[in-house]
Every structure is written in structure tokens, then in C-alpha cells.
Amino acid sequence: MKLNLENLSKIKEKVDKKPCFDVEKLVDDSIKDPKWLAFGSGNIFRGYIARIGQDMINAGEFDRGISVVETFDEEIIEKIYKPHDNLALSVTLHKDGKFDTNLIANLVESLTLKDKDRIEEIFLNDNLQIASFTITEKGYNLYAPNGELMDVVKADLENNPEDAKHLMSILTNLLYKRFKKNAKELTLLSLDNCSKNGDKVKDSVMLIANKWNEDGKVSDEFITYLNEKVSYPWTMIDKITPRPAKEVQEYVEGLGFSEMDTVVTGKNTYIAPFVNSEEAEYLVMEDDFKNGRPDFSKVGVYLADRETVNKVETMKVTTCLNPLHTVLATYGCVLGYESISAEMKDEELVSLIKKIGYDEALPVVVNPGILDPKEFIDEVINVRFPNRFIPDTPQRIATDTSQKVAIRFGETIKSYVNEEGKDPKDLKYIPLALAGWLRYLLGVNDDGEKFELSSDPLMDELQKDLEGIKLGEFKETEGLDNLLRNERIFGLNLEEVGLADKVKEYFKELSEKPGSVRETLKKYL
Template identity: 25%
Template sequence: MENLETIKENASTPLFDRDKITTSIAHIGVSNFHRSHQANYMHDLIEKHQGFNYGICGIDLLDSDRKTYNVLKDQDGLYTLITKDAAGLHKPKIIGSIVEYFFGPENPMAVIERLATPDIKIISLTIAEDGYHLNEITGEFNQKHPAVAEDIVNPFNPKTVFGYLTQAFKLRKHRGLSGCTILSCDNIKNNGETMQQSFFNYVNKNEPELLPWLKNNTTFPNTMVDKITPVTRPKDIDTLKKDFLIEDQWPVVCESFSEWIIEDKFLKQKPEWEQVGVQFVKNIAPYQNMKLQLLNAGHSILGILGTLHGYKTVQEAANDADFMLFLENFMDLEVAPTLVEAKKISIEEYKTTLITRFKNPNINDSLSRICSESSAKIPIFILSTLDIQLSKKEKSFNRIAFVIAAWCKYNDGIDDLGYHYNIEDSISNILIRMAALSQQNPIKFLEIEPVFKDLGTNPNFTKVYLKYLNYLREHSVKESIINFNANLI
């Protein structure tokens, strides 16, 4: 990545002088998704509209992020974004919007000081569900989480994002500076509100004198982000070097579709993101619900069913006509009726686009990635639809019940071909144990309170669930899906 001039013939390179860029956004959690999504939008804004004051300061806080930090530091923040269309077009693009980078475990005070500087107007985050430290049962901020307890003992070497933010905002207040906008970009419903509640609960417990200032000096817009970004494979690195003569230690692969919708609630002047396709709205709920309950739920369904059948990638499962018929009927009959705030035409357009995206043969998104941490995803993506269906007089949740039954079988850890796979989940021991116990007592799996709460006591749901679980225990998932689609079970 040292010589952009030699790359120009084979890839799009920054058309701006990176030395002239100043930083106004600090982003915590420099994931593949951030690099394919938000950093790409900022690159385009700088390049197309001369937004030279919108550079990004990347920040990673976890020891597990060391590889990302080392790679991007070595490459001066530059990396290759490889967009793969369904038609087979691969478009390498060198992203230049990350102009600073800090690693919390290496120097926590440097991170705190950087977050406290007045030129940082927005602190954005992609820290995944577990970064919010929510109680598995109540969904509220978990004050008893071990990382939170460590912050109390050593506040200047924090283990949570809330600890870093607290110390940074204490410095801002002490120095007579204003706060900033905190912009969550994670797949959590009402992500801005969730971030605000968790952060304020943390501060109220640990630094209560800071809370009044925070309430007047921070805003937390809700956002909806959408761009399929799989894990980078060694093959992607090799192809980039062989076909495009680009040596990049950690490029990012993504689809061409991209969407970013933000609640217009910024503390200070916001970037002119609308110039590069971002939508600012007053009410984000219709967009957010449609994405979580269609795309993310669809991913989880294909992940569970596909893994049981022996598939490895999303596109394999999505190109299985039986699985897709099941998924399309799930979208049409069980999800669409609950999306009351979204226009019917918008739902149809999104669903049609979604099916094409799932079938993209060049993305190769792994089902293991999709299925990881399902205990945190399923309540948000699938059980939220079930809650609405159970509250209605005319209930339609047969496919949801089938998927939950299939998830129970999934946690046996063996597919229908006899091959074993890992259960990658923070509560994997509970999932595996309760799935095993359900062999003798089928209702046991629904007794996992952090996931299902009191769902196992609902006779309307359990009757349907048990029917499908018993059938899946005796038949392959493929045969079960075929018979389900034919109304034979």
C-alpha cells in the first residue's frame, strides 16, 4: 500500500490529499462492516464534495482487535474495499478516510484524551451486541457485568466503551468544552436509545455528578445500517494480489447494495451525508423494523436451516428453491403484516432486492458467521415479530415456530450429513445442554429465560413448536421444509 501511483491502473484510489484532512469523527470498533459502510461513505464525501474536515479517527478497545490495528497502522489507515456484484464484477477501491488510529489496550489515556478534544464532533460505534453489556433477561444495562466492575476499580484503564466515554466527557466538562453526538451503527433495535440508556445508567452508578451535563451535551440518534459484509478470506487477499497487483493484509469484501438511514438528531452540524446517499429522517422505526425483521431475520433463518442441511454459505441456501419458498412465505405471511408503519410498496421492493442480494454468488458469506451469537440475534430479529403476532387475534407464526424448533436441533451441533460444527455463542453451554435435554423433554429448550422469557408457558405457541420439533427430530431439515411448504405437517 506504499505506492498508490502503481495501484491506480487496477483500482480506484483517493483523489484527495490525505494530509489536508482533519478529523471530526471518532469511530469505536473498526470492524469489516465499518470499513465497508461508514468509512466508505466518508471517503466519498471527502472525495466528491471536498469534506476535508470529516476524517475518521479509528479506535479499537479490545485485545482481540490487535490484528486489525496492526494491519491498518502498517498501511497508514489505507485498505482495499472489494465490491462484488452478482454479475461477477469486482471493483477494488482504496479507502482513505481513516487518517488516525488508536488502540485502547496499548494506551487507554491516549484514547480518552483524543475523545475529549473539541474537534471530535461525532463518536460513532460498531461494537456488536455484546459491547452494550445488556442483561440477558431484562435487556437493561448490566451493572454487574465483570468488565463494568473492572472499570470501577481502575477507571483510567477501562474495559468498556462506557468507561472510555465517561472519562472523556469528564475532561470535556472540566475544560469547559461541549459534548458531541454519539452515533450507534449496530444492529440493535433503537440502537441510539439503547446506547443512551446504557451509558446514562453506567454514569449514574459510577459518576452521577456528570449526568446532568451529559443530558445537555450529548445526543443519540437511532440509525439503520445495511450492507452485507462477509469475513475476509485468504482467497480474497490472494486474488487481490494476483489479479490486481495489490498487496493488502486485510482488505474488505462487500456487496454493492448500501443503505444508511439516520434520525436527524445531532448536537452540532452534521456531515452532509445526504450528498452521498444517506437519508436523514424524523422517525426511523419503519426502516429499522423492516431491515431487522426481513434481512437480519432472513439471514438467521437461512443460517440455521442451511447449516442443518450441510450448506456452508448464504448463497447456497438462498439458491435452494425449497428454503427460499419457506423464507419468502415467512416474509409475506408472518413479517409483512406486522410492519404497519412501512408502505406496502416499500416492503415489496425491499424483499425483492433482498432475495437478489442473498443469492449473490460472489459474496460467499459464511453461515457460521450468520449463526454466531444467535442467542442475541434471534430475540431481536425473529421473536420481535412473534411478540406482535401473539398479541393479535389472527395469529400467523407457524414458520417462526418451525425456525425455533430447527434452532433447538441446530444446537445439537451435527448436520443431516453427520458432520459436526461448532456452536459459537456466549451462552453456548446453555444452548447445547438445553437442546440435549429437549430430547427427553421437548419443552426444555424454551426454558432458556434470557432468550425466550416466558414463551414456554404460552400454550398457543408451544403446541405448534412441539409438533415441529418432534417432526424435525425424526426427519431431515430438507424433508421437513418440503413437507411444511406442501402443508403436510
């Protein structure tokens, strides 16, 4: 049985949850009068955001589906969306091994940036309420690694707005067209897992718009429109939707579905007609919508003010989840693990993340009020990370660690610097986490064998800083000292706050010989 509209009635009999609406009518109404346009068509969008939209329709809180635009990898549309009439299976993986399957049927059309006329038609609809984004943090970035604007952005600033190539330039041009039509309000809703994500959209749009304005390509009134009639809410999203799992493919095939193979695109996207995701999920939105919105709160979304969103984000990324994930990633790679869930059976690693989370980070985190930090971290350690049905790997989590350290550990260290009665020199386990990352960067596991490091934009710079340091040949070098003083990486100067020597001592112990990582963990835990 193929996943398509022709088999809709049969499919509904096979799944646990299903659309409770006329799919054909929803498609027709939504194409004629779109209210939600989504940029980014990947797993987190299909498995969580689209499902939220469908839940609201089922609850009678919304009457439109979502038009989705893939902005990076056109093969997703060509090989997954189109062949299955934009339907998807969202499979929730429970800790007890039970799978729930939800038929997602509110994705009413799937487009790429080549569908310029249709995207513009949607964007100019007076009733469009939301343009959302699940494009990763890189999607908003306008700058090259050297700090200068990307060449494509420079060209967009110099050329006619109609000829824009970068997504943020295309977006700004669409906003200008909407402004020229009747200046109707709109909300740009970033749903990407990055801090203050709404500002990332706004900053990029305003940079482009202001340059165009300086060159006389757009009016002053357009700048006013962007500031007054367009909103850029902050959000916090938390749900793990890893690569499609073979076990889940076999499960949906067992339900009678065919053609469920995972596609690996030319851009190395792993995607299938199904999405597998964990049960736990959190979405907190700043309630700042300019042209109306459905009631997201009726389907488990928290609507709050900006300060609360920021507190929840800070709680998650500095205390309750992200730093613990990074510890498991770096130490997991060195210790030869291939899944996060397997690491949760490792006595020393579990002890380490508990010490970091409960003992060192939790005492200085701000309680956001709508979610309890202690309960959040309990769920992470006792339910989420041990779930063997979530096929997440330390190798994936270790990607781009240099971009994460300052937030995931640096913010807690700053709290110990700034809070009365706290001293960063009292920290024991966060320095051990940082030393573990340095040990990981040697690219040699605890058995003394080389392994492949995950990609990182600063890898060349980091390797140069650690030049001359090898397993069994630790030495204090100028490069290592410079690295530990690097505020860009750690968020502050570790030498100035009195932690550099402690990190170096841990690093030395971890690097002494094969087996010393395990010995060091046992020593301190």
C-alpha cells in the same frame, strides 16, 4: 506494489474509485483539527463507514478524515493499518461477478487504547463533532452472564475515573474531561447492528456517570451536560462485510498489489488490507447532532427522526432480512451447506423463507415510509442472498441464535397476538423455523452425522433443556416444555399463545430419522 502512501499515484491508476483530494493535506488538517473519532476498526468500518466519510470529502461536503481507535484487537492496527499507512481497498462484489475496487484514504491515524494522550487530545478538540462506534453490541455491555456488573466495571466504579479500563468507562471519563474544559457539545454515534443502539451507549455512560456522581467523583452539572449537550442518535445499518475471501485476494493481487494476505489475529479476527462487501447497503440515522455534522444525505445515507429509524430497524430485523438469515443458518447447517448463496438454489429453503417473509411477516410489519418493505425483501431474496461472491456461511450466521430468536420471530408472533383479526395459531412457517432451530441444536445433520454447533452464550442451558432428545428418539420432556415457555428466548410464552404443540410436532417430524429434515420440508413446502 505495496499498498502505502509511497505508491499512491500508482495505486490510483489501478482502482475503479479513488480519493479526489490531497491526501497529505487531509491528514495534516485532520490531525490538527479532528472532527470525527471512530472507535472500532474492523471490516464494516473500513468497507462502509470510512467510505461514506470519503464520499463526502470527494463531494465537497466534508473536509476532514477519521481518526480511528481499535478497542479490542490491537493486532489489527499493528498488522493491517500501520504497514499500509492506514490505506485500505474496499472491494464491492456484484452479483454478476464484477468487482469494483475503491481506495480508502481518509483514515488519517490509527490508534489503540494505549494511545491515551492522543485520544484525549482528539476528544477535547472543540470542533470534534462525532465519536462513532463499530464495536459490536458486546462493546457496550457492562454485565456478566449472571446479571451482575462485570468485575472490570465494578473496579472502574470504585476507582478514580482516570484509571478506567472498560471502554464505556474510558468514554465517560473522556466526556468528563470535555465537560470540564468548556462543556462543548458532542454526538456519540453508534453504527452497530443492534436495535436502539444509541440507547446502548447512553445507558452505559449514564450508569457509570451516575455512580461516579453518587460517590462525589463527578459533579451534578456533568450529568446535566450528558443529558442536554451530548446526543445519542439511533441508527440502522445494513451491509454484509464477511471475512476476506481468497477469490478477492487473488483479484487485488491480479491488479498488482502485494502483501494482501489475510491476517488471523490472536483474538481470531480475520482481516486483510482489503475489505470485501456486497453491493447493497443501507444506513439510516436519527438526525440529532449537537455540534454540527456533514450532510450524510448527499452520499446515500437517510437522515430521519427516531420513530422512522425504529420502523426501518423493525422492518429489517423482524421481517425482511434477519429472520430469513436465521432460517437459512440453522437449516443450512443441518443440511450440510457451507454458504448462504448455495442454499438459495435449494427449492424447499427458498420456499420456506418466502413463506415466512412474504406470507407471514410482511402483512404485519409497519412501512417506515423511506424504504418499502416489499422491495427490501425482494432485493434480499433475489439479489443479496444468492450472490455467490459474498462468502457468508450458515455457520457464522447461526452464532448466538438464542439472542436473536425473540426479535427475529417473537415480534411477528406478538403482532398476531395483538392485531385484531390475526391469530398466532394460523402461523405455519414461523413455527417450522423455530422447530428447525431446535433440530439444529441436536448437533446432528440430516445424514445422522455430528457437526459442530456455532457458539451461543446459552448453549449449556439449551442443551440441558433438550437433554434426552436424540435423532430417532424424540420424546416430550419437561425441559422441552420449559424451553418453549421461555419468554426470555422467544419473546413470549409459546404455550400461552398456542404455538408450543405445533413447534413440538414439527420438531418431532424433523427428528424422526436421518433424512427427515428434507422429508419434512418437502411435506410442508
